[in-house]
Amino acid sequence: MDLTTFLIQCLNAFQYGLLLFLVASGLTLIFGIMGVINLAHGSFYMIGAYLAYALAPVVASAIGGGFFATLLVGVVLSVVFGYLLEWAFYSYLYERDHLQQVLMTYGLILVFEELRSLLVGDNVYSVEIPQVLAGSIPLSEVMTYPTYRLFVSAICLVLVGAMFWVFARTRLGMMIRAGASNREMVQSLGIDISFLYRVVFAAGFALAAFAGMVAAPVSTVYPGMGGEVLIICFVVVVIGGIGSIQGALVAALLIGFVDTFGKVLVPGAAGVMVYLAMALILLWKPDGLFKAG
Amino acid sequence: MAKSVEYLLEAEGIHAWYGSSHVLHGIDLRIARGQTVGLLGRNGMGKSTLIRTLLGHVTQRDGRISFFGEDCSHARPHQVARMGVAYVPEGRGVFPNLTVRENLIMAARPGRDGQNDWSYERVLDRFPRLTERLTNMGNQLSGGEQQMLSIGRALMTHPDLIILDEATEGLAPLIVTEIWNVIADIRESGIATLIVDRDFRRVLAHSDHALVLQKGLSELAGPAADVANDPALTGLLGV
Numbered sequence: 001m002d003l004t005t006f007l008i009q010c011l012n013a014f015q016y017g018l019l020l021f022l023v024a025s026g027l028t029l030i031f032g033i034m035g036v037i038n039l040a041h042g043s044f045y046m047i048g049a050y051l052a053y054a055l056a057p058v059v060a061s062a063i064g065g066g067f068f069a070t071l072l073v074g075v076v077l078s079v080v081f082g083y084l085l086e087w088a089f090y091s092y093l094y095e096r097d098h099l100q101q102v103l104m105t106y107g108l109i110l111v112f113e114e115l116r117s118l119l120v121g122d123n124v125y126s127v128e129i130p131q132v133l134a135g136s137i138p139l140s141e142v143m144t145y146p147t148y149r150l151f152v153s154a155i156c157l158v159l160v161g162a163m164f165w166v167f168a169r170t171r172l173g174m175m176i177r178a179g180a181s182n183r184e185m186v187q188s189l190g191i192d193i194s195f196l197y198r199v200v201f202a203a204g205f206a207l208a209a210f211a212g213m214v215a216a217p218v219s220t221v222y223p224g225m226g227g228e229v230l231i232i233c234f235v236v237v238v239i240g241g242i243g244s245i246q247g248a249l250v251a252a253l254l255i256g257f258v259d260t261f262g263k264v265l266v267p268g269a270a271g272v273m274v275y276l277a278m279a280l281i282l283l284w285k286p287d288g289l290f291k292a293g
Numbered sequence: 294m295a296k297s298v299e300y301l302l303e304a305e306g307i308h309a310w311y312g313s314s315h316v317l318h319g320i321d322l323r324i325a326r327g328q329t330v331g332l333l334g335r336n337g338m339g340k341s342t343l344i345r346t347l348l349g350h351v352t353q354r355d356g357r358i359s360f361f362g363e364d365c366s367h368a369r370p371h372q373v374a375r376m377g378v379a380y381v382p383e384g385r386g387v388f389p390n391l392t393v394r395e396n397l398i399m400a401a402r403p404g405r406d407g408q409n410d411w412s413y414e415r416v417l418d419r420f421p422r423l424t425e426r427l428t429n430m431g432n433q434l435s436g437g438e439q440q441m442l443s444i445g446r447a448l449m450t451h452p453d454l455i456i457l458d459e460a461t462e463g464l465a466p467l468i469v470t471e472i473w474n475v476i477a478d479i480r481e482s483g484i485a486t487l488i489v490d491r492d493f494r495r496v497l498a499h500s501d502h503a504l505v506l507q508k509g510l511s512e513l514a515g516p517a518a519d520v521a522n523d524p525a526l527t528g529l530l531g532v
Contacts, residue, residue, distance in 0.1 A: 174399035178388040185386035187370035188348055188379075189400045190450060 001264070004140040009260055015149050017256025018156035022211035023229055024236040024248045025163065026204025032243020033180045034197050036093050037101045040108040042230025044205050048078065048212025049221045050116060053125045067130035067217075074213050075206055082205025086198045094197070113223070122223050127216040152214050159207070160249065167245060176200055180243065232259075235278050241288030250289055300362075301326050301377075301454055301485050302347070307356035309339075309346045316342045318509040319356070324454060324502075327483045331496035331517060334506035335531050340489045341383060343506065344456055348380055349373045361405070361453075377405040379447035383458040383489075385439045387446075389432035393423055396431055396442055397449055404451030416445040419475070437468035444475055454485040461490055473499065493530055497521040505529045 001009075027041045051074040059070045089108065093101050129148045136144035167173040179186045179196055187193050212225075219225070236255055240247025255274055262273030281289065302324040309317040317339050324330050332340050345351045347358060349370040358366050360376035374380070388396050397416060403409045417424045420441040426434060434442065440460060447455050457476065461469040469492075476499055479486060490496045497503055503520040505513040507529055513520055520526060 171399050174391055174395045177390055177395075178399055181388050181390050182386055184350055184370070185380075185382065185388070188350075188374050188382070188386075189446070190371050190374035190402060192369075192371045 004143045005264075007139060008143065008145055009264055010257075011145060011149065011153070013257040013260035014253065015153040015156070015256075016260060017253035018153055018160065019211050019215055020229075020232060020236055020256060021249050021252035022156060022159060023208045024233040024240070024252050025245055026207045027233050028237045028240065028243055028245060028248045029176075029200055030204050031237070032245075033176060033200055034090070034094055036090060037098055037105065038090075039102060039105040039230065040112065041204075041208055041233065042226035042228070043109050043112040044078075044082075044208035044226075045212040045215075045229045046116065046226030047081075047112065048074065048209030049127075049216040049219075049225060050120055050212075051077065051209065052127050052213040052216040053221045054120055056127065067128075071210075071213055075210055078206040078209035079202050082202035082209075083198055085205065086201035090201060091194065091197070109226070112226070116223065124220055124222040126220045129217045146218075148217060152218070155214065156211075159210070163207075163245070172199075232274065235274055239278055239281050239288055241290040244288070244290035247288055247290030299325060301328075301360065302487075303357075303359050303362075304347060305357045307343065307346055307358070308354060309342050309351045310353040311342070311351070312353075316509050317346065317354075320504075320506070320509070320511050321514075322347075322504060322511075324485050324487060326453065327480075327485050328502060329480050329486045329488065329500045331493075331500035331503040331520075332487060332489045332506070333493050333496060333503060333520075333530060335529075338506040339509040340506055341458055342509075344380075344458055344487070344489065347373070348378065348456070374450070375405075377451075377453035379450050379452035379455045381440075381443045381447050381455060381457045381460055383462065385436075385443040387431040387434065387439045387442050389430060391431055392428050393431065393434070393442055394427045397423075397446055400446045401449045402451065405453060408451045411448040411451055413449070416448055419448075419478070420445050437464050437471070440464065440468075440472055441475070444472075444479075448479075452484060454487065455479060456487045458489045459491070460488070461492065493526075493532070494521075 023041065023045050026044070027038060030036050030038050030041070052070060055070045055074055056065065059065045059073050063069060089104065093104060133148040133151050135147045137147055137150065138144050167176070175186060175191055175196055179193055183193055232255065236248055236251045239254065240249070240251035254277065258273050258277045263270040266273065300323050302322065304320065304322040307317050307320040307322070308315070320343060322330070322343070332343065334340050342351060346354050349365070349368050349372065356366065357364070360373065360378065363376065365373055365376060380386070391399065397413060401413065422438055423441055423445060426438060431439065431442070444460070460476070461472050464472065473495060476486065476488065480499065488496055488500065497517045497520060500517040502515065503517045504511055505520065505526065512529055513523055513525055
């Protein structure tokens, strides 16, 4: 592998890892803070990708459109949808055991897949890369790297930074962390924990949907994409340490690199590399890299 | 709302259940503004349950609870807190995964009447030991420091009533005295308190009124001095 190829693979791995983090962070927060195992989290990613596909013509005819306008409308819709979903379904799951959580959230997967099939159909679609980002950046005389992928990495990095800032520096972040350790005390300090949960859930939903939206132009939009991402995200959450957002970031990047370089270096065993990595890490640290406090 | 607001807290006929076990059997409790009330009774007689019921944490409950004349019988815990009630729970309730500074500022809010005098700086002034520990996590503190943090955090919400459940439990005698000094200061500053503590003599010495629970019922109640001299007291407390 020459240096340019190596660099390209690194960029790909980085971008994939960051996208994974956006999905996995919501999954780990919803588990770490609300104690809910959300199997439908992959569906949120799928919903995002389909939103990017289905909203584009609507947004185009309504306000002149463009990819970024679609993205913005999609994010607003996801926050609203996530908020309603928590109110209608997830808020009933908090005090219940994991079996009931798994049953309901698995049921939601079926509902979302069926709705997707009814509303958009079962075909594979592609989403166009926006004009301004359609080009490539030359890396060497013969190799180039698509601008859109750099854009994805950049916007993910901005979101990761924003997320860590909210989490570490703002009072909202402190309340969320406090809620993860002592729910009753948070309430007795005058904080409406139901509302806090709803906000966290809506944010988790929106992050997953956003990841789906920005991934759509590079990965195409297809049935079953939610299930694939869900499994990988569980790997990320388990490696990172359930409930730990720092752990999720490290694990997502690690999986991004293992998966990308696995495909290049040992194409025959690419499918198992990620799980092999998980097994090795869990042998070394059974609770994951960062155990949530 | 013709109800008088002479009383900060009025609770009448409070019943509470944990599952099928009936823990409180109709307790009355009144706390006036600025008043200190001691809550006594042996272990398992319902003191913590009464507190958790008043705070809205026990949902299987019956009876009437009002704060400042406003009905809170069905209020949720955060609504009770926003009526000006702060809680220093048994076990202190310090967030282990937040720093001392974060434990304090996450709770800050002005009081019911907009009172804003317990600033972050003033709380640290009152508890200088916390100043040296600002960047430590909650679980890195000693028991006494955690207790000061828990009380400081309660003050940051500018309450009209602070409920202290076993505030001196498991602390060294010197620290216990310091905590009682803090409680006296709080009383001095005009904030009402409801105190549960094992040391009934100190509770009675620091209280205006007292209430002794036995098997979920209020067996003895009245001015602290009267309760202290009541011949039934030692029997009720098993001392």
